[in-house]
Amino acid sequence: MNPEEIKRIVSDRFPDKLKDARIIGFEPSFIADKSILLEFCRFLKETKELSFDLLSCMSGADYPDRFEMIYIFFSFTHKHKMSFKVHLSKENPEIDSLTFLFPGANWYEREIAELYGIKFKNHPDPRPLLLPEGWDEGYPLRKDWTGKDFIKMPDLK
Amino acid sequence: MNQEISEIYTEEFFVNMGPQHPSTHGVLRLLLKMDGEVVLDMVPHIGYLHRSLEKIAENRTYLQYIPYTDRIDYSCSMFCNQGFVMTVEKLANVPVPERAEYIRVIMVELNRIASHLIWLGTFSLDLGAITPFLYCFREREKVLDLFEMTCGQRLTYNYMRIGGVSRDITPEFIPMAKEFVKYFIPRVDEYEDILTNNPIFLSRTKGVGILDQKTAIDNGVTGPSLRGTGLKWDLRKNEPYSIYDKFNFDIPTGKASDVWDRYMVRIKEMRESAKIVQQALEKIPEGPIKTKTAAVFKPPEGEIYLRIEAPRGEMGFYMVSDGSPKPYRVKIRTGSFSNLTVLPIISRGWKIADLVAIFGSLDVVLPEVDR
Numbered sequence: 023m024n025p026e027e028i029k030r031i032v033s034d035r036f037p038d039k040l041k042d043a044r045i046i047g048f049e050p051s052f053i054a055d056k057s058i059l060l061e062f063c064r065f066l067k068e069t070k071e072l073s074f075d076l077l078s079c080m081s082g083a084d085y086p087d088r089f090e091m092i093y094i095f096f097s098f099t100h101k102h103k104m105s106f107k108v109h110l111s112k113e114n115p116e117i118d119s120l121t122f123l124f125p126g127a128n129w130y131e132r133e134i135a136e137l138y139g140i141k142f143k144n145h146p147d148p149r150p151l152l153l154p155e156g157w158d159e160g161y162p163l164r165k166d167w168t169g170k171d172f173i174k175m176p177d178l179k
Numbered sequence: 180m181n182q183e184i185s186e187i188y189t190e191e192f193f194v195n196m197g198p199q200h201p202s203t204h205g206v207l208r209l210l211l212k213m214d215g216e217v218v219l220d221m222v223p224h225i226g227y228l229h230r231s232l233e234k235i236a237e238n239r240t241y242l243q244y245i246p247y248t249d250r251i252d253y254s255c256s257m258f259c260n261q262g263f264v265m266t267v268e269k270l271a272n273v274p275v276p277e278r279a280e281y282i283r284v285i286m287v288e289l290n291r292i293a294s295h296l297i298w299l300g301t302f303s304l305d306l307g308a309i310t311p312f313l314y315c316f317r318e319r320e321k322v323l324d325l326f327e328m329t330c331g332q333r334l335t336y337n338y339m340r341i342g343g344v345s346r347d348i349t350p351e352f353i354p355m356a357k358e359f360v361k362y363f364i365p366r367v368d369e370y371e372d373i374l375t376n377n378p379i380f381l382s383r384t385k386g387v388g389i390l391d392q393k394t395a396i397d398n399g400v401t402g403p404s405l406r407g408t409g410l411k412w413d414l415r416k417n418e419p420y421s422i423y424d425k426f427n428f429d430i431p432t433g434k435a436s437d438v439w440d441r442y443m444v445r446i447k448e449m450r451e452s453a454k455i456v457q458q459a460l461e462k463i464p465e466g467p468i469k470t471k472t473a474a475v476f477k478p479p480e481g482e483i484y485l486r487i488e489a490p491r492g493e494m495g496f497y498m499v500s501d502g503s504p505k506p507y508r509v510k511i512r513t514g515s516f517s518n519l520t521v522l523p524i525i526s527r528g529w530k531i532a533d534l535v536a537i538f539g540s541l542d543v544v545l546p547e548v549d550r
Binding site: 043044045046047048075076077078079081083084092094098101105124125126128129137151152153154162163165174175177178 | 225226229231233234237238239240269270396397398399410412417475481482483484485486493495497499503504505507508510512516517520549
């Protein structure tokens with residue numbers, strides 16, 4: 023299915039909850055409202071014409087005014103792809119876990135929770151994943167993070 | 180006497196396998212819940228090799244980051260190079276000369292052979308066969324000689340650049356590479372003679388560690404382990420990037436999705452890679468090897484996700500550029516990270532010796548998991 027058709031099906035189902043975004047290579051891309059995340063992902067997975075079965079990648083990002091979650095989807099059944107982002111507030115970054123829909127999300131979410139400090143509701147196994155045991159120096163991938171040994175490289179013009 | 184027997188009891192116990200276990204190829208700790216010799220459950224602990232490559236990326240320019248990509252996965256550095264530079268090129272619309280594309284394909288396919296050879300050698304070593312290990316490293320040495328001749332490095336190549344490659348291949352490279360391919364294809368038969376129908380090898384691998392297709396896709400397993408379940412999916416063929424559409428090659432798949440099938444897929448892949456290298460060496464055109472880019476390279480603002488077919492599955496780069504000389508965010512998606520998540524599922528109920536075979540068959544490289 024081509025990107026326009028996917029976009030039409032998805033926007034018909036969730037009329038005011040989606041905005042356009044652009045992730046090159048994985049069109050169509052959207053910015054989805056946080057409140058519809060689970061419903062949206064279930065729709066992507068279980069609708070016959072879409073059947074997105076592979077959660078290819080999941081990432082977080084830190085911007086001055088918000089956190090972002092990025093989800094990259096692919097369908098082996100129909101060989102089409104899409105991506106979407108969810109904006110989270112700086113004060114209370116919290117989002118639903120996708121693990122029970124896509125078991126592959128488990129480790130991605132643990133990694134993001136640990137490195138960005140984003141909370142995942144109903145995650146089955148919320149232990150830290152990568153950092154050393156007893157790490158108490160904050161969330162390293164946040165832009166304002168400074169550790170003991172962290173030296174910022176000079177900016178180039 | 181009877182009283183003594185009634186005092187004997189069995190109980191489940193926990194065993195730490197790793198972090199320094201010879202079969203974990205890197206530093207991985209598996210906390211195993213055992214009943215005698217049978218694995219009941221396990222928890223993989225990773226992160227021992229975490230070097231925060233994603234944080235480092237935000238603090239380096241695009242060019243400075245290329246040597247770091249070598250360290251994502253040391254056994255297939257060329258792929259990490261290629262994935263990163265292709266992402267930047269696509270984001271900034273930098274054209275790549277045709278000769279450079281050919282050189283890249285030759286290099287990555289040779290690297291795929293080298294990487295599968297490491298896997299085959301260590302995998303058979305884990306199963307107790309020492310000879311294939313020596314054979315594999317004998318051939319891998321020849322690949323490394325070719326790399327050393329081109330870029331001076333044997334492991335961390337730092338060879339590709341945004342818009343091309345760092346230096347041209349030497350005049351001796353093409354005859355030597357052709358000779359290697361001619362020499363290498365019969366060597367694969369040699370490995371197969373030792374392993375494929377060997378009764379000991381078969382009893383260790385046939386029907387062991389079955390990974391069904393649904394579990395694989397749900398958990399994001401890609402690469403040879405996914406093809407072992409019978410799904411004919413290879414990004415080189417299905418979403419041709421670079422110049423892969425110009426070559427003639429097959430995608431090997433398995434049927435039973437057990438350890439033996441994953442082994443067979445990789446064996447066949449080595450032959451296919453050799454075929455690609457052979458064709459590329461015949462067709463390689465003359466011309467420039469690099470597009471000139473600005474000294475301080477600044478891609479336009481934007482976001483991109485690009486994936487390539489690395490020896491361990493899909494390697495993807497999610498990159499955000501804010502128009503400055505440094506990337507705003509780089510997320511590295513690697514095959515091993517997702518492939519490792521199925522290990523607890525497929526090794527439940529098998530003996531600890533089979534766990535070594537199952538883990539080996541997934542071809543997990545730990546630096547790639549931890550990044």
